[in-house]
Amino acid sequence: MMPRVLVVIVALCLAAGVAAAQDIAGDTAALLAFRDAVGRRLPWPSSASSSSSPCGWRGVRCDAAAARVVALQLPGASLVGTVPTGTVGNLTALRTLSLRSNALSGEIPADIGNCGELRAVYLHDNRLSGEIPEGIFSLRLLQRLDLSGNRVGGSVSPEFSKLRRLATLYLQNNSFNGTLPGDLDLPNIQLFNVSYNEKLTGAVPDSLAGRIPASAFSGTGLCGGPLTPCTNPSPPSPLPSPPISPPPAVSQHSKSSKLSGGAIAGIAVGGGAALLVALAVIVLLCFKRRRRKDYNDADENASPPVWVTVARTTTEKQSQSETRRSTAASGGGGKKLVFVGGEPEAPYDLETLLHASAEVVGKGWLGTTYRATLDAGVAVAVKRLRDAPIPEREFRDRVAALASLRHVSLAPIRAFFYSRGEKLLVSDFVGAASLSSLLHTNRARLSFTSRARVALAAARGVAFIHRAAASAVSCHGNIKSSNVVVNASHDGAFLTDYGLVQLIAAAGVPLKRVTGYRAPELTEPTREADVYSFGVLMLEMLTGRAPANAVAGMDGVDLPNWVRSVVEEEWTAEVFDAAIADEMGHAGEEMVRMLRLAVECTDQRPERRPAMDDVAARIERIVESAVRNRNADVDDFESVSDS
Numbered sequence: 001m002m003p004r005v006l007v008v009i010v011a012l013c014l015a016a017g018v019a020a021a022q023d024i025a026g027d028t029a030a031l032l033a034f035r036d037a038v039g040r041r042l043p044w045p046s047s048a049s050s051s052s053s054p055c056g057w058r059g060v061r062c063d064a065a066a067a068r069v070v071a072l073q074l075p076g077a078s079l080v081g082t083v084p085t086g087t088v089g090n091l092t093a094l095r096t097l098s099l100r101s102n103a104l105s106g107e108i109p110a111d112i113g114n115c116g117e118l119r120a121v122y123l124h125d126n127r128l129s130g131e132i133p134e135g136i137f138s139l140r141l142l143q144r145l146d147l148s149g150n151r152v153g154g155s156v157s158p159e160f161s162k163l164r165r166l167a168t169l170y171l172q173n174n175s176f177n178g179t180l181p182g183d184l185d186l187p188n189i190q191l192f193n194v195s196y197n198e199k200l201t202g203a204v205p206d207s208l209a210g211r212i213p214a215s216a217f218s219g220t221g222l223c224g225g226p227l228t229p230c231t232n233p234s235p236p237s238p239l240p241s242p243p244i245s246p247p248p249a250v251s252q253h254s255k256s257s258k259l260s261g262g263a264i265a266g267i268a269v270g271g272g273a274a275l276l277v278a279l280a281v282i283v284l285l286c287f288k289r290r291r292r293k294d295y296n297d298a299d300e301n302a303s304p305p306v307w308v309t310v311a312r313t314t315t316e317k318q319s320q321s322e323t324r325r326s327t328a329a330s331g332g333g334g335k336k337l338v339f340v341g342g343e344p345e346a347p348y349d350l351e352t353l354l355h356a357s358a359e360v361v362g363k364g365w366l367g368t369t370y371r372a373t374l375d376a377g378v379a380v381a382v383k384r385l386r387d388a389p390i391p392e393r394e395f396r397d398r399v400a401a402l403a404s405l406r407h408v409s410l411a412p413i414r415a416f417f418y419s420r421g422e423k424l425l426v427s428d429f430v431g432a433a434s435l436s437s438l439l440h441t442n443r444a445r446l447s448f449t450s451r452a453r454v455a456l457a458a459a460r461g462v463a464f465i466h467r468a469a470a471s472a473v474s475c476h477g478n479i480k481s482s483n484v485v486v487n488a489s490h491d492g493a494f495l496t497d498y499g500l501v502q503l504i505a506a507a508g509v510p511l512k513r514v515t516g517y518r519a520p521e522l523t524e525p526t527r528e529a530d531v532y533s534f535g536v537l538m539l540e541m542l543t544g545r546a547p548a549n550a551v552a553g554m555d556g557v558d559l560p561n562w563v564r565s566v567v568e569e570e571w572t573a574e575v576f577d578a579a580i581a582d583e584m585g586h587a588g589e590e591m592v593r594m595l596r597l598a599v600e601c602t603d604q605r606p607e608r609r610p611a612m613d614d615v616a617a618r619i620e621r622i623v624e625s626a627v628r629n630r631n632a633d634v635d636d637f638e639s640v641s642d643s
């Protein structure tokens with residue numbers, strides 16, 4: 001027996017010498033060498049030989065044919081020491097490498113450049129030192145690189161510009177020195193951070209100055225861009241000095257050009273109907289101009305809000321009061337704002353709305369949402385719907401049906417404006433923090449219990465829509481984390497954009513919804529499809545991962561399939577978001593119950609999915625029991641600290 005195994009091993013080693021790491025055996029050998037060097041405590045089979053398949057090992061994922069290792073994900077796995085060459089660097093089919101939150105030291109392996117398929121490299125929160133190896137810059141497919149929280153030094157190489165797909169570059173909390181390359185060109189960058197590298201000096205490169213907020217450069221010696229202007233002469237650099245960014249006047253100019261003085265003057269011209277037309281045109285112009293700034297949903301909260309105040313003009317008082325009275329009246333000649341379901345306490349008209357300070361809070365396929373602040377300080381959310389040829393009567397009836405849905409978890413619709421080229425929906429402004437931005441962009445600290453409460457509020461809202469079964473709206477139609485607004489004071493969440501997909505679909509516009517949330521059978525919005533999307537939303541909250549195509553700049557995953565691919569015993573280590581994993585101690589059972597529910601909701605067969613009422617009831621029990629456990633913990637803690 002024994003000799004035969006040896007023969008196999010020797011044969012395989014010889015084979016590996018010939019075609020090293022180009023097959024699964026090479027990958028296995030590389031993983032075993034990796035384990036011997038840094039991962040003695042990994043729960044991988046101790047007697048594994050390079051002939052056994054590593055595909056089921058913790059943290060190792062293979063492609064569908066089990067022919068190559070495509071992901072090595074060992075966050076917080078007590079890895080210690082230096083990763084040698086010939087280990088990770090031999091996993092040449094690797095797409096995802098996550099070794100974050102360990103105690104890795106020494107340099108990043110120099111042969112990482114062999115892994116030409118890498119999309120995501122997460123090495124943050126270790127003790128890595130040295131410089132970034134040259135090989136990194138040959139990873140042409142790389143989208144995310146997070147080296148933050150290490151001791152990596154040297155300069156930030158101009159070769160980063162070779163990584164044309166890079167969307168995330170996190171280098172904060174390291175020891176980088178020198179200047180940032182003046183001609184740094186990262187066309188797809190979304191998230192960039194070099195803060196807390198004390199020895200970085202010089203100017204913020206031009207290409208980053210307009211797109212990246214100041215906090216990404218704090219704790220450094222950098223200047224210009226969003227920071228204080230550089231004083232001349234610019235700090236001397238020991239490196240061959242790249243051209244320093246242009247004087248700050250240039251970037252300031254581009255900012256102040258958002259709404260020119262000419263446009264404001266233009267608003268003050270004209271009266272009556274002409275005034276409204278002019279206003280509409282100018283507001284459209286402003287919206288268009290600002291659109292360039294907010295390049296995606298994911299950035300919603302990453303940059304400080306841009307406030308644009310449109311100048312105030314006067315108009316005849318009686319037309320205002322007329323507008324107020326036009327509740328549900330058909331448009332007639334002049335187009336007016338129509339209140340549905342009763343006027344607000346302090347009524348406003350279209351003109352007031354168009355004059356209000358506006359800020360983009362969300363943007364998607366259905367249109368763009370603005371927060372408009374009215375005179376009394378009251379904020380409303382204005383949704384500018386994408387253009388669709390909906391007849392006015394149908395639009396009015398459908399909006400009236402949507403507005404008749406009143407529930408604590410639904411952001412209430414108050415008014416609409418209809419004209420051929422412009423359709424606005426006005427609802428209460430319920431907050432700017434979407435669940436998507438909290439989970440993916442701001443990485444806000446959201447405990448499991450908070451997440452479960454948000455899920456409960458959202459589930460109740462969806463269940464209400466399903467029960468109400470208003471003729472025009474039998475389901476939400478577009479459940480995703482960017483349509484869930486988290487509001488702490490409300491202790492829960494609001495759903496937005498319910499029924500709007502159907503509204504647009506009524507005009508025959510082909511639907512486009514985020515693939516990661518879309519039920520496999522989906523042809524048109526249904527309750528079962530809502531349950532599927534809701535299941536994906538729960539998976540997103542539990543795993544902290546973005547569904548496919550949900551967040552710009554993030555390589556999302558097919559969450560239902562991914563979670564199903566992990567056996568239940570491994571959920572704790574593999575599936576749950578690291579940010580809530582430490583709550584396993586007191587809420588582990590609830591977390592697993594919630595995950596099981598999410599898996600049920602995302603069943604491929606629509607008829608197997610639970611009804612939304614049932615989902616809400618089950619989440620309610622999960623929340624209750626999580627809160628009970630937490631209170632017990634708090635009591636224990638207090639009794640200990642009191643004594």
Ligand SMILES: *[C@@H]1O[C@H](CO)[C@@H](O)[C@H](O)[C@H]1NC(C)=O
Nearest residue numbers: 016020021029030033086090
């Ligand atoms: C990695 O690949 C090289 C050749 O490319 C080979 O010599 C080496 O043995 C491999 N390492 C392991 C641990 O298999």
Ligand SMILES: *[C@@H]1O[C@H](CO)[C@@H](O)[C@H](O)[C@H]1NC(C)=O
Nearest residue numbers: 148149150172173195196219
């Ligand atoms: C980076 O350093 C700053 C200041 O020392 C600290 O507040 C922050 O938490 C650190 N962040 C990380 C990701 O290590």
Ligand SMILES: *[C@@H]1O[C@H](CO)[C@@H](O)[C@H](O)[C@H]1NC(C)=O
Nearest residue numbers: 130131153154155177178238
């Ligand atoms: C920058 O860091 C590298 C590596 O740590 C070091 O060799 C170099 O001397 C440093 N340069 C400066 C100007 O400190």
Ligand SMILES: *[C@@H]1O[C@H](CO)[C@@H](O)[C@H](O)[C@H]1NC(C)=O
Nearest residue numbers: 172192193195196213215216
């Ligand atoms: C950059 O990182 C620092 C330290 O972790 C953090 O405080 C800051 O908010 C980050 N800024 C951005 C824009 O990511």
